[in-house]
Amino acid sequence: MVYCWIFLLSCSMAVGDLRGDKCMAKFSDIVGQEELKQHIRSAIETDKVSHAYIINGERNAGKEFIARLFAMALQCEKGGVEPCGECHSCKQALSRNQPDIIYVSHEKPNTIGVEDIREQINNDIGIKPYSSPRKVYIMNEGEKMTPQAQNALLKTLEEPPAYAVILILTSNVEELLPTIISRCVVLNMKPVSDALVKKYLMEELAVPDYKANICVAFARGNVGKAKHLAGSEEFEKVKEEAISLVKYINDMEINEIVKAIKKITEYNLDINDYLDILTVWYRDVLLYKATKDMNSMIFRNEIQQIRKVADRSTYEGIETIVNALQQAKRRLEANVNFDLTMELLLLTIKEN
Numbered sequence: 001m002v003y004c005w006i007f008l009l010s011c012s013m014a015v016g017d018l019r020g021d022k023c024m025a026k027f028s029d030i031v032g033q034e035e036l037k038q039h040i041r042s043a044i045e046t047d048k049v050s051h052a053y054i055i056n057g058e059r060n061a062g063k064e065f066i067a068r069l070f071a072m073a074l075q076c077e078k079g080g081v082e083p084c085g086e087c088h089s090c091k092q093a094l095s096r097n098q099p100d101i102i103y104v105s106h107e108k109p110n111t112i113g114v115e116d117i118r119e120q121i122n123n124d125i126g127i128k129p130y131s132s133p134r135k136v137y138i139m140n141e142g143e144k145m146t147p148q149a150q151n152a153l154l155k156t157l158e159e160p161p162a163y164a165v166i167l168i169l170t171s172n173v174e175e176l177l178p179t180i181i182s183r184c185v186v187l188n189m190k191p192v193s194d195a196l197v198k199k200y201l202m203e204e205l206a207v208p209d210y211k212a213n214i215c216v217a218f219a220r221g222n223v224g225k226a227k228h229l230a231g232s233e234e235f236e237k238v239k240e241e242a243i244s245l246v247k248y249i250n251d252m253e254i255n256e257i258v259k260a261i262k263k264i265t266e267y268n269l270d271i272n273d274y275l276d277i278l279t280v281w282y283r284d285v286l287l288y289k290a291t292k293d294m295n296s297m298i299f300r301n302e303i304q305q306i307r308k309v310a311d312r313s314t315y316e317g318i319e320t321i322v323n324a325l326q327q328a329k330r331r332l333e334a335n336v337n338f339d340l341t342m343e344l345l346l347l348t349i350k351e352n
Contacts, residue, residue, distance in 0.1 A: 025069055025094075026082050030062065031200050031223045032192030039187060040070055041081050049074065049134075050185045051160040054142070056173040057189030060224040063169040064140055066189075068093065071101045071136040074165060089132060100132040104139040112141070114148040122156050125164050134163045142168035143175035150177045157183040191221035201230055210301070214239070217280050217298045218273065229273075238267050242277040247305050249350050257350070261342045271332060278349075279325050285309045286318045317352035324348040 027037045036055075043049045053070075055063045072083035072093045083090050092098035104120045106112045121137055129135045145153065157166070157180065166184075170176065173186060197216045200223060201207040207215065207230045218235075219226035229235045245260055252260070264274060284297040289310035294300050328345040332338065 025065075025072075025085065027069060027073075030066060030069070032196055033066070033189055036066070036187050036189060039185075040066075040073075044073055045081050049165060051164055052157055052166040052168070052184040054168045054170060054173055054176070054181065054184045054186045055189070056170050056186060058222045058225070059171045060228060061171075061189050061222050062224045063171075063189065064138070067138045067167045067169055068101075070167065071098075071138060071165075074134050074136055075100060075132040098132070099130040100135045102135065102137045104137055106141075106144070110144060112139070112145040112149050114146065114152045117145070117149045117152045121166070122152060125156055125161060128161075129163055134165055135161075137164070137166045138169070139167065140169045142170040143172045145176070147177065150180050154179055154183070192223055194221070197221060197223055197226050201226055205230055214298055218276050220276075234267065235273070238274060239277050242274060243281060243299070243302065245346075246278060246281055246309075246349065247302075249346065252350070257343065257346050261339055261346065264342065265338070271338075272329060275325050275329055279322065281306075282318055282321050282325070285313065286315070286322075289313070289315065289318070313352060320352050321349050 027041060030037055055066055057063050069083060072085075072090055073081065075089045075093065075098060076083045077087035077089050078084045083093070085091075085094070089098055093101055096103070102120065102124065104112070104116065106116045121139075125135065125137070127135075153166075154177070156164075160166070168176070168180075168184065173181065173188075194216050197219065198212045201212040201215060202209065205227065211230065215226045215229040218229055241263070249257070264271070267274065280298050281302075284299050284302075284306050287297055288294065288303075288306050294303055297303070297306070299306060324345050328341050331341045
């Protein structure tokens with residue numbers, strides 16, 4: 001149905017920073033994720049902590065914040081469910097100097113290799129904790145492990161020391177081998193409601209109502225992303241230029257469209273964010289065309305232009321544009337030529 005996609009722009013995740021010993025971070029600082037928080041608290045309280053966890057969620061969703069809080073709580077000298085933030089271990093953890101909280105790194109940006117696993121986990125895990133009850137390993141971007149690296153890790157997961165806890169953070173758990181997944185507790189991060197994300201932006205970060213609405217729409221529930229967008233001057237600039245493009249694309253010549261495509265590559269922004277700006281714009285066009293209601297629109301201040309586009313476009317034409325935006329995302333993910341993909345997209349927008 002033409003209208004069905006209106007309701008698909010939803011929301012998601014956790015947020016937070018652990019910076020310096022002034023930060024008294026608690027699990028309550030995680031926005032949403034009630035089931036995940038309850039699982040972690042219960043594991044700590046009942047002393048039934050698994051030897052390995054996978055925390056799975058979108059990029060920038062707050063996975064490392066959760067992992068660091070979990071690690072802090074496990075090592076906290078006061079032994080509570082929450083990290084106290086005041087003991088020697090917590091202060092070390094806040095400055096990333098706790099010797100028994102190990103952050104697994106990798107030199108190659110897109111690959112965690114077998115040597116990374118062997119050197120930083122396998123060859124280290126047999127050494128007892130330096131000053132804490134456990135040794136906690138935090139591996140970000142776990143989906144980047146090669147099959148060889150995963151098989152090397154598997155040997156450790158099969159017979160881990162009682163004191164070891166391995167936290168694998170991933171934005172795509174399906175990239176991990178089934179044998180890895182089966183030996184870990186999988187904690188999936190879930191979408192946070194739009195209302196909760198907006199409340200966080202407005203109350204904690206003092207983001208104005210209108211700007212908060214825009215950030216919520218583009219973040220699709222990822223609180224960390226919403227926070228980033230709220231403070232990004234680049235996002236504001238790109239948003240204005242993207243809207244300007246769709247406003248005047250019907251009057252643009254092919255050479256002007258080509259120039260616009262070249263300009264997109266200059267932005268320090270994920271191309272999906274750019275495409276999402278266009279998607280939200282046409283979502284507003286469709287919403288206005290169907291209901292004439294401005295209250296649910298994101299770009300309410302552009303009502304005159306949105307009305308103009310809605311009047312000249314058919315429902316089928318708007319649906320064609322929306323499908324083209326999603327198709328462009330899929331093509332770019334498949335490494336189809338960027339210029340060709342964007343030219344085809346913008347010509348489809350111009351024609352509809």
